[in-house]
Amino acid sequence: MNSLRTSFKRWNLTGLLFVLPAVLIVVLLLIYPILSSMYYSFTSKNLIRPHYQWVWLDNFRYVLTNPEFYRAFANSIKWTVLSIVGQLLVGFAAALALNKIPRFSGFFRTLLIIPWAFPAIVIAFTWKWIFNDVYGFLPNLLTQLGITSHNVNLFAEPSLVFGAVLFVNIWFGAPLFMVNILSALKTIPADQYEAAMMDGATPWQSFWAITIRHIRGVIGLLLVLRTIWVFNNFDLLYLMTGGGPSDLTTTLPIFAYKTGWGLKQLGVASAITIILLLFLLVVCMLYFRLLNKWEKEDR
Amino acid sequence: MRPVGRSKVGVALLYLFLSLLSVLAVFPLVWIILSSFKTSGEMASHPLAFFPETFTFEYYRRVLNNLHFATNIKNSLIVSLSATLITIVVSSLGAYGIVRFFPKAGKRMTKLLITTYMFPPILLAVPYSIIIIKLGLVNTWTGLVITYLSFSIPYAIWMLSGFFQTVPLEIEEAARVDGAGKWRVFVQVVLPIVAPGVVATAIYTFINTWNEFLFALLLINSSGKMPISVALYSLTGSEILDWGEMMAASVIVILPSIVFFMLIQRKIAGGMAEGSVK
Structure with missing residues (x-):
């Protein structure tokens, strides 16, 4: 009874008023749509036809027995893992280099950050233009150098398209890793390195014991956020290739889009996106386990 | 060695x-x-x-005169500025409220953000297109602004709560002793201190809404109402692509993004490094 009264006292009206608008909007714009998406995933909802009915698990059965779904799933994993690894490696290397050079670090940083500001539609136009097999810079350069006998269209060639979209995604995403890792590197106290050197540690040892240990929290958080972003990404890939050629770059979001708006089957599309969300939840829980373990070790 | x-x-x-x-x-x-x-x-x-x-x-002449890109730029400005304004007001209140009055939740901000971040835009797109049709908001800026709040508010709250956490409690307490109420402390004491962070968050929100593509593609189909990203996309609809026009239009779209980005680059990174150190 007593604890109840104190908790009522703590019920702080002004505080609630501060957070109320944000809470309302998040509930209305995120929670409610998710619930209604779950509902539609059990129905035959169509984009155009007004009538639909409850179909139980039919949509899920249809999706989970569809080989196209598994191809899109495999493409999603490949696209996400390879993009993230590439972005991390390039961003990390650039951040270490920027942190080491004595001068012009701000200048290089400003240049290197430029891809991050590109909207997806402009990224797509720019690289389609550079890769264009008639006017494009790269195919013409390769032909002129004698590397290729004729101009190749990187976004249309089945053996090259995945490498090409990965390259663009790494080009776009590496600056975000670089900037965040760099500002984490700056928080490492310099005297730790001096102490390690006095103790006779090799540069490699102090890199692992000091640098990595200090910034792994930031890297972990970046990995979670960017994995989710890349896995969920629709516009960048769709605008570059439209999921083609012959579905080679169709990931789950593009597959859901084609099902929902191409085939008008919103119910099935909902089922696909719900499966996508469940998969992300599992992956993120694994990430969180690791982050919590690191947090405990750092204490 | x-x-x-x-x-x-x-x-x-x-x-x-x-x-x-x-x-x-x-x-x-x-x-x-x-x-x-x-x-x-x-x-x-x-x-x-x-x-x-x-x-x-x-190409610039054609893009601006014949293709009426000026209208699309205006549309984008209206949508992005409205979304940014609402986002900043709601998120500043929310972030400050969480940091000051619900500190336990404040410590879990990052996890809360990641949870909302996980909802794929393509998942939200299904219910949004159904709801927006029901509300009769297809082809309206209102409909688009509403959907933009779904991704801009959680992110802005997260960024801002990082900035609000840097405000020393003593300053607020001193103002409270002088007789200022909670709202006055917030408006007259706290907001001026975090103003640079608020500006950075506003610019970041603006860039993200300016660049958004999926919801604009699904909810707007009349060319007079289109924001710039979808208007650019519609250039690919013709049989023969006019690359000159596409390049000129791209330059027009990207320059504001790049200029704004240069202005706030340090703020964006700082927030994340500090946020995860805690």
Whole structure:
């Protein structure tokens, strides 16, 4: 009874008023749509036809027995893992280099950050233009150098398209890793390195014991956020290739889009996106386990 | 052995590495700007030539006059500015409220953000397109602004709560002792301190809404109402692509993004590094 009264006292009206608008909007714009998406995933909802009915698990059965779904799933994993690894490696290397050079670090940083500001539609136009097999810079350069006998269209060639979209995604995403890792590197106290050197540690040892240990929290958080972003990404890939050629770059979001708006089957599309969300939840829980373990070790 | 970065050769190699990366990072921007001034004849005959032989403003003229891109820019400005304004008001209140009055939840901000971040835009797209049709908001800016709040508010709250956490409690308490109420403390004491962070968050929100594509594609189909990203996309609908127009339009869309980005780059990174150290 007593604890109840104190908790009522703590019920702080002004505080609630501060957070109320944000809470309302998040509930209305995120929670409610998710619930209604779950509902539609059990129905035959169509984009155009007004009538639909409850179909139980039919949509899920249809999706989970569809080989196209598994191809899109495999493409999603490949696209996400390879993009993230590439972005991390390039961003990390650039951040270490920027942190080491004595001068012009701000200048290089400003240049290197430029891809991050590109909207997806402009990224797509720019690289389609550079890769264009008639006017494009790269195919013409390769032909002129004698590397290729004729101009190749990187976004249309089945053996090259995945490498090409990965390259663009790494080009776009590496600056975000670089900037965040760099500002984490700056928080490492310099005297730790001096102490390690006095103790006779090799540069490699102090890199692992000091640098990595200090910034792994930031890297972990970046990995979670960017994995989710890349896995969920629709516009960048769709605008570059439209999921083609012959579905080679169709990931789950593009597959859901084609099902929902191409085939008008919103119910099935909902089922696909719900499966996508469940998969992300599992992956993120694994990430969180690791982050919590690191947090405990750092204490 | 001296570590890389201390020896002269090591430093030179680092500069070489960074220079190569910078060329890769900047080349596409430079290339689309230069291409947008080349005549179509030159694009075809000299695909590798760097500088245009004759500068032409023809594409810019066509994009702005014939394609009415000025209207699309105006649409984008209205949508992005409204979304940014609402986001900043709601998120400043929310972030401050969480940090000051619900500190336990404040410590879990990052996890809360990640949870909302996990909802794929393509998942939200299904219910949004159904709801927006029901509300009769198809082809309206209101409909678009509402959907933009779904991703901009959680992110803004997260960024802002990082900034609000840096405000020392003593300053607020001093103001409270002087008799200021909670709202007055917030408006007159706290907000001015975090103003640079609020501006950075506002610019970041603006860029994200300016660049948004999926919801705009699904909810707006009349060209007079289209924001710039979808108007650009509609250039790909014709049989023969006019690359000159596409490049000129791209340059118009990207320049504000880049300028704004340069202004706030340090703020964005700082927030994340501090946020996860805690």
